[in-house]
Amino acid sequence: MPRAIEVYQVNSIFQELREVMMLIRLYSVSKVYPNGAVGLLNVDTYIRQGEFVFLVGPSGAGKTTFMNLLTRQVLPTQGQVIVDGRNVVRMRPSEVPYLRRAVRMIFQDYKLLPNKTAYENVAFALRVTEANPRQVRTRVMESLELVGLACKARAYPGELSGGEQQRVSIARAIVGDPTILLADEPTGNLDLDTSWGIMELLLRINKRGTTVIMATHNRSIVNGMMRRVIELDGGKIVRDDERGAYRREAGHGMVLPG
Amino acid sequence: MRLATVWYFLAEGWRSARRNVSLISLGTIAASLFVLGALALILMNLNHVSQLLQARIEIRAFLEDGLLPEGVAAIRAQIQATDGVAQVTFVSKDEGLRRLRGQLGEHAGILDVVGENPLPDAFDVRVEDADRTAQVAARISRIPGVLGVNYGQGFTEKLLATMRLVGVAGAVVAALFVAAVVFIVGNTIRLTVISRAREIEVMKLVGATDWFIRWPFLVEGMVLGLVGAAISGLLLFAGYNLAVRYITGLAPFIPVITAPEPVAALCVALLLMGVLMGAVAGGVFVKRYLRV
Ligand SMILES: Nc1ncnc2c1ncn2[C@@H]1O[C@H](COP(=O)(O)OP(=O)(O)O)[C@@H](O)[C@H]1O
Ligand SMILES: [Mg+2]
Numbered sequence: 001m002p003r004a005i006e007v008y009q010v011n012s013i014f015q016e017l018r019e020v021m022m023l024i025r026l027y028s029v030s031k032v033y034p035n036g037a038v039g040l041l042n043v044d045t046y047i048r049q050g051e052f053v054f055l056v057g058p059s060g061a062g063k064t065t066f067m068n069l070l071t072r073q074v075l076p077t078q079g080q081v082i083v084d085g086r087n088v089v090r091m092r093p094s095e096v097p098y099l100r101r102a103v104r105m106i107f108q109d110y111k112l113l114p115n116k117t118a119y120e121n122v123a124f125a126l127r128v129t130e131a132n133p134r135q136v137r138t139r140v141m142e143s144l145e146l147v148g149l150a151c152k153a154r155a156y157p158g159e160l161s162g163g164e165q166q167r168v169s170i171a172r173a174i175v176g177d178p179t180i181l182l183a184d185e186p187t188g189n190l191d192l193d194t195s196w197g198i199m200e201l202l203l204r205i206n207k208r209g210t211t212v213i214m215a216t217h218n219r220s221i222v223n224g225m226m227r228r229v230i231e232l233d234g235g236k237i238v239r240d241d242e243r244g245a246y247r248r249e250a251g252h253g254m255v256l257p258g
Numbered sequence: 259m260r261l262a263t264v265w266y267f268l269a270e271g272w273r274s275a276r277r278n279v280s281l282i283s284l285g286t287i288a289a290s291l292f293v294l295g296a297l298a299l300i301l302m303n304l305n306h307v308s309q310l311l312q313a314r315i316e317i318r319a320f321l322e323d324g325l326l327p328e329g330v331a332a333i334r335a336q337i338q339a340t341d342g343v344a345q346v347t348f349v350s351k352d353e354g355l356r357r358l359r360g361q362l363g364e365h366a367g368i369l370d371v372v373g374e375n376p377l378p379d380a381f382d383v384r385v386e387d388a389d390r391t392a393q394v395a396a397r398i399s400r401i402p403g404v405l406g407v408n409y410g411q412g413f414t415e416k417l418l419a420t421m422r423l424v425g426v427a428g429a430v431v432a433a434l435f436v437a438a439v440v441f442i443v444g445n446t447i448r449l450t451v452i453s454r455a456r457e458i459e460v461m462k463l464v465g466a467t468d469w470f471i472r473w474p475f476l477v478e479g480m481v482l483g484l485v486g487a488a489i490s491g492l493l494l495f496a497g498y499n500l501a502v503r504y505i506t507g508l509a510p511f512i513p514v515i516t517a518p519e520p521v522a523a524l525c526v527a528l529l530l531m532g533v534l535m536g537a538v539a540g541g542v543f544v545k546r547y548l549r550v
Contacts, residue, residue, distance in 0.1 A: 094467070101465035113457055128466035133262040172464070
């Protein structure tokens with residue numbers, strides 16, 4: 001039956017294409033901290049190029065561990081992590097800086113340098129990667145404009161609101177044009193209106209082609225976006241919905257929708 | 259590496275060196291380097307003296323009276339053939355008397371009392387290696403026709419032994435002071451590392467290489483070492499010239515180094531050492547604190 005062989009071949013080609021399209025791949029990854037705390041337990045998952053993914057789950061579920069594994073701030077105790085074709089576990093330490101130029105992070109506490117202006121904070125991230133000094137000014141102003149803060153370029157973090165500080169940290173993260181943006185509870189310290197502003201910004205960045213992974217506790221944002229949701233609990237993936245809500249509704253969980 | 263990057267390293271290193279250096283740490287660095295330099299000067303002078311002495315150390319072999327010229331020639335050949343002998347010069351009894359007169363100076367009148375020349379003919383023997391003077395002298399004294407030998411028995415060995423001891427002690431003390439400088443510079447830089455922990459964290463986060471993070475600290479160490487060495491070098495140069503003037507006024511027969519070149523060379527070496535020690539301190543300490 002030549003037809004069956006063709007179908008089989010087409011399927012395997014699709015399978016291979018899907019594998020190639022995977023920007024991030026975790027193969028039975030576990031992270032047990034030296035004190036015995038479980039960060040992740042036997043996690044197998046993938047994230048495609050250009051996706052927007054929410055990482056939800058209670059405190060201590062392993063969301064931060066998940067992200068820190070992608071930038072090699074921690075090494076897994078078991079399993080392999082592939083990011084954009086690079087094996088994060090096996091790479092040489094000298095390759096780590098280049099991984100981190102492709103995978104940028106933003107945080108709940110912004111991690112801005114208080115003695116530098118907004119402009120300097122963003123420019124700093126570009127300079128330490130030895131970017132062409134002629135382009136620094138244009139690129140920094142472009143990314144400050146994208147986050148809507150070009151007018152506050154000279155302000156110090158202490159003179160900015162929480163939402164504005166998070167925007168500066170986003171500008172710093174995207175100024176190097178990363179492939180992946182990891183946002184660890186970026187709206188954790190912000191009120192709902194400001195949070196939606198930040199969400200809008202992250203969506204815009206995602207539309208430009210950057211893959212965004214966001215850990216959050218913010219139920220209304222997750223429910224309002226209807227994007228892929230990966231739910232962690234005790235270091236395990238307990239749910240992975242393509243168009244999910246923050247919590248699985250009663251009676252809806254076991255049966256896959258559609 | 260881009261020019262802008264090099265400029266950044268220099269500016270950052272210089273700025274934090276200025277911010278974190280204290281009078282005490284800079285003073286200690288300068289003082290340690292000063293002691294190091296002073297030690298080196300003392301050793302250089304001892305070496306200078308010993309070289310002069312070694313050039314001067316000779317064995318005088320006195321000959322029995324009434325030897326025929328052939329006999330004298332035979333003894334000369336035997337001395338020359340002795341292991342460790344560099345040069346042999348004949349000193350006739352008249353020549354010997356003239357030299358003695360010169361050495362006695364105003365007391366030369368005493369020789370007139372003796373009347374007849376009491377000195378025998380002799381050979382002045384220069385040895386290849388001052389350490390083996392006694393050995394060579396003993397061998398020469400066994401040659402038939404040699405009345406006896408004279409070479410300042412005991413003194414040479416003592417001088418050389420003393421110098422060796424001073425050299426070893428100097429090296430030990432120098433090593434201690436090098437360690438002290440590295441430690442002080444390292445500690446100052448540790449303060450910078452701590453005060454910049456946040457900045458370093460952000461730098462790593464946005465993908466700065468380890469070397470990029472470390473260079474400013476290396477520069478800071480080199481600045482501290484250089485400034486400390488410059489201060490100590492100036493003090494050493496001035497101090498040495500004063501000391502030389504004092505010593506030559508007090509005891510002109512002590513052969514100290516008076517030429518400025520070796521002292522200046524020492525100061526340059528001190529500067530280089532300061533920079534090197536600073537770089538080592540900056541590199542080692544930061545590497546320890548940078549591990550992820
Ligand atoms: N550096 C660490 N050392 C020891 N245990 C840690 C460390 N980081 C996280 N953990 C533990 O790992 C588990 C997962 O933590 P984390 O990834 O921070 O979860 P989340 O971000 O979802 O709150 C928790 O039990 C936490 O206590
Ligand atoms: Mg967390």
